[in-house]
Amino acid sequence: MAPASGPLAASVPLAGIAAPAAPSNSSSTPSTESTTPASAPASGSGLPQAAPAPESPAAGPVGSNTPAVAAAPNEASTPLAPETAAPSAITSSAVVPGNATSPQAADGPPPLPSIPPASGPDALPGGSAADGLQLDPAPAPTKTSPAAVQKVSIQALVNDDNSAQVLAVFNAINAYRTSLGLNPVKYNPTVSTLSQDWSNNIASREVIEHRSNFWTDPRALNPNNGAGEVIAVRWDRNAAQLVEWWKGSPAHDALLRDPRFNVIGIGITFTDGNYLTTPNSYTMWGVVNLFGYTTLPAGTVNSPGAGTAPPQLPAPSVCDPIAKQQPPTLNLNAAAIRSAGDLVAVDPSGNLRDYPALGNGTFGPARTVGSGFTGAKEVMTTDWDRDGVIDVLVQMLDGRLLLYPGVVSGGFKAPVVLGSSGWQSMTMAVGTWCGNNRLPQILATDSTGALYLYRNLGLTALAGRTQVGSGVSAIRLSMVDYDADGFQDLLAVEANGNLRLYRGSGLTTPKSEARLVVGTGWTDYSGLRSLQGVTGLNSTGVAGLLSNGAVEYWDLSSGRLTTPSTPVTGLGGLKLAQ
Numbered sequence: 001m002a003p004a005s006g007p008l009a010a011s012v013p014l015a016g017i018a019a020p021a022a023p024s025n026s027s028s029t030p031s032t033e034s035t036t037p038a039s040a041p042a043s044g045s046g047l048p049q050a051a052p053a054p055e056s057p058a059a060g061p062v063g064s065n066t067p068a069v070a071a072a073p074n075e076a077s078t079p080l081a082p083e084t085a086a087p088s089a090i091t092s093s094a095v096v097p098g099n100a101t102s103p104q105a106a107d108g109p110p111p112l113p114s115i116p117p118a119s120g121p122d123a124l125p126g127g128s129a130a131d132g133l134q135l136d137p138a139p140a141p142t143k144t145s146p147a148a149v150q151k152v153s154i155q156a157l158v159n160d161d162n163s164a165q166v167l168a169v170f171n172a173i174n175a176y177r178t179s180l181g182l183n184p185v186k187y188n189p190t191v192s193t194l195s196q197d198w199s200n201n202i203a204s205r206e207v208i209e210h211r212s213n214f215w216t217d218p219r220a221l222n223p224n225n226g227a228g229e230v231i232a233v234r235w236d237r238n239a240a241q242l243v244e245w246w247k248g249s250p251a252h253d254a255l256l257r258d259p260r261f262n263v264i265g266i267g268i269t270f271t272d273g274n275y276l277t278t279p280n281s282y283t284m285w286g287v288v289n290l291f292g293y294t295t296l297p298a299g300t301v302n303s304p305g306a307g308t309a310p311p312q313l314p315a316p317s318v319c320d321p322i323a324k325q326q327p328p329t330l331n332l333n334a335a336a337i338r339s340a341g342d343l344v345a346v347d348p349s350g351n352l353r354d355y356p357a358l359g360n361g362t363f364g365p366a367r368t369v370g371s372g373f374t375g376a377k378e379v380m381t382t383d384w385d386r387d388g389v390i391d392v393l394v395q396m397l398d399g400r401l402l403l404y405p406g407v408v409s410g411g412f413k414a415p416v417v418l419g420s421s422g423w424q425s426m427t428m429a430v431g432t433w434c435g436n437n438r439l440p441q442i443l444a445t446d447s448t449g450a451l452y453l454y455r456n457l458g459l460t461a462l463a464g465r466t467q468v469g470s471g472v473s474a475i476r477l478s479m480v481d482y483d484a485d486g487f488q489d490l491l492a493v494e495a496n497g498n499l500r501l502y503r504g505s506g507l508t509t510p511k512s513e514a515r516l517v518v519g520t521g522w523t524d525y526s527g528l529r530s531l532q533g534v535t536g537l538n539s540t541g542v543a544g545l546l547s548n549g550a551v552e553y554w555d556l557s558s559g560r561l562t563t564p565s566t567p568v569t570g571l572g573g574l575k576l577a578q
Helices: 163-179 189-205 240-247 250-256
Strands: 008-013 075-079 227-234 263-271 284-291 343-346 352-355 367-370 376-382 391-396 401-404 416-419 427-431 441-445 451-454 465-469 476-480 489-493 499-502 517-519 525-532 540-546 551-555 565-568
Touching (some): 163 250, 163 263, 163 284, 189 284, 227 240, 227 250, 343 376, 343 525, 427 476, 441 476, 489 525
Antiparallel strands (some): 227 284, 263 284, 343 352, 401 416, 441 451, 451 465, 476 489
16 A cells, blocks of 8 residues: 655744844832742642652753644645644844843843745645645545544654664755755754754654744754754655655745755654554654854764664653543634633632733733632633633632633533642642643642642542652742743742743653743732733743733743733732633
């Protein structure tokens, strides 16, 4: 049986790259609120005793992601990852330097020279631009069952030698460039570790998406004459055909034939897909990074040697999903909370208010979408059961942890008790900490600074926790992809107002590295909320509520704090949901 003839793919041309400076300060009035953790929750229903902390992983790179839409060939209604979509362009913005009296960003990398556009976007069927992505028009092989996207996890990565595929991609790109009278590109093993890391990353998360600032990763070795990235997926191991596909796509082709590029890195990852038995299962993911340098970086060679090291597969852990999760794409216009970008708050009467994100950095007027939320220490929103509808998680002052499942037609179902006691003393955040698990998880600290990961078991009581860190002093936590590498990070507000960053790597423990202070003066904010899609499709940011009722929002698409905007006022006396 022949494999599907074409891959899913995406390319990313870069425009006007410049590293941002530190943000300006906000004109906030310090709040006197200070929440000090007390004792750990008692064991019992939903709250078992802690397990020993696993070993810390090695530090990983700092990157960024810029998602691109992908759909299965001839199955355009079945997306590879429903939560991904394409930006119209890739840009970065400079910000005004600030001072030390309010939230500040840590110093970033030195500015890069401006890198002009490498290519323009292709058009998807229907005429919409999608950052160089187009669907393969070739027919898929005959199927005997409906097509379905194969879910992939870190455990599904196949630890096979990829040297032949790396060499095939390299040779095919250079054969093409030579045919056009262009200089061949060279190969750099360090750059290839960047490409391989991202190939493993997207394969484990079953998405096709880019990092919007991958060229600032130290492994990119400071390109100063252009940068680009192309991605594709195939259902066989014929890596040279990845290049043939890219050649047939104008945006991808423009990167392959760009005369500025003189060094590439190549990453190839295999998954457990088998097209002989399951035509639509994924089997090979490819990432190529193309860079231009005035002076070739150290270690550059004429061609790949032994290829790149196959992925090191981690042992089973608490991060492993209890089931494969691919939530449906639903119309949430009637739902209580319409998107992951909505601001949600509880008023003094216990009414739940939703401020819908409009996608352009602004929010619509408040809607009262629920009642009876008095007695809450913290309110959090998340699609806990991954049914496509956003739920409300409530940490009660009486020690219970309650989940209110959202209903697509509006309102919420009766609460589910995830924890029966002891939660009032914890400082907690919810998000997709585990890179291979689409179900959200909880990170929480106790009075000793121990950091615990609670596994999501669905609509039932929590039944275990694992200690993943210690010494985390926090009066408030927020889980957000701060460095834009595709993995959730933990922001901890300390009692002195410092905002400390604990970077995640998609595994159980935070990265083993120095814990940077990325802001000061954060006790000004009585609540923090991570948001998606506020300033554009798949944008990421964090919002803080000031004592005067104003909400300040920091966009994190560049992988660091930027100058805050003030999109909403008038929330004085309200509790901002995480």
